[in-house]
Amino acid sequence: MPERRSRKDAARNREAVLAAADALFARRGSPEDVTMADVAAAAGVGKGTIFRAFGDRAGLLRALYEVRLEPIREAVETGPPPLGPAAPPQDRVPALLDAVLCFKLDNRRLALALEEGGSGSPYQAEHYERWHSLLRAVLERIPGLADSDFTAHALLAATRADLVEYLAGEACVPREELRAQLANFAARFLASGPPQGPAAEE
Template sequence: MPEHRSRKDAARNREAVLAAADALFARSESPEDVTMADVATAAGVGKGTLFRAFGDRAGLLRALYGARLEPIREAVETGRPPLGPGTPPQERALALLDALLCFKLDNRRLALALEGTGSGSPYRAEHYEQWHGLLRAVLEQIPGLADSGFTAHALLAATRADLVEHLAGQERQPRERMRAQLANFATRAILASGHQGI
């Protein structure tokens, strides 16, 4: 029984930490302003609990990012339109990119914090590999498309958190304009890559 209670406590603490970190990142001017001590205090847990559960700040960021992205991943994997297999692959690719852009617009500080952790190449990060793999798999279904791996990298570069922050923050571009620009760019890139493959 005590072991069951400790697992429940750990799960409750994890949820409290993720909720606290989420709120702190949403309110912060700069992602660097949010410390592990801030998160522990806001969640009502000790720093030791935080470090045991997540390892370090990067581990906490990955967990929070993963929890926030889960609905998109679920939509892709369960086949919900327009992300699921029932939709033509080009439309699926555009829907996936749009979902990622909207996610990063809605979670600008969190996305910046995770992508700017300085822990090596962003292309080796687990979340990046997952989204690259998903997008590449969709692009591979488009007849005649050349080099789906590179095309997926190039398209995902247009959703990088630092670019999203620059466009939305510094240039103050409206959300709908950014979505339309991404769809236009991605459509042209996919068509150009398809022509090269013919």
């Protein structure tokens, strides 16, 4: 019984920390303005509880990112077309890219902090690998498309957090214009067909 209560307490504390972090990050201009002490105070727990549950600040950011991403993941895995698995690949590719872009627009500071934080490459982050794997699998269903692995990287580059932050922040490109630009980019790529020339003949 004590062990079960301990697990329940740990789960409750984790939810409280994520809710507190979510609220703090939403209110402040940058995740860098939020300290672990701020989160602990808002959640009503000690800093040690946060470190035990999430490891470090980056771990907390990753966990919060995953919580916010969950509705999109569910739509991608089980939702209706054009985002869900039943959609034709030519429809699903731009829908997936739009979902990533909208998520990063809605979570600009958090996505930027996560992709820039730490010493590791953002391309090795779990969430990036998941999107890349999914997009690559969809691209592989398009007849005649060469090198779906590289193509998935190239398409996802248009949704990098630093680019989204620059375009939406410094360049002040409106949200719907960004979405339209990305949709047009994906449409042109999909309409171009298999690559031509020496590379395609190898």
